Amino acid sequence: MKLEKIFRSMRSLKSANGNAKLCLACGKTATREALFNVGEELALIESYCDTMYDKD
Numbered sequence: 001m002k003l004e005k006i007f008r009s010m011r012s013l014k015s016a017n018g019n020a021k022l023c024l025a026c027g028k029t030a031t032r033e034a035l036f037n038v039g040e041e042l043a044l045i046e047s048y049c050d051t052m053y054d055k056d
């Protein structure tokens with residue numbers, strides 16, 4: 001059974017907590033998190049930097 005990944009929301013990442021995440025696409029410091037639901041309960045968080053979304 002294949003679980004569908006459903007986009008839920010986007011939120012800003014605060015980099016001041018000393019626990020910086022890295023962009024999934026390019027490996028730079030991430031500034032945003034995208035939240036997904038997988039199946040009914042699982043939450044998946046993927047981190048990206050601004051360059052992914054500045055292009056539109």
Ligand SMILES: [Zn+2]
Pocket residue numbers: 023024025026027028048049050051052
């Ligand atoms: Zn990036």
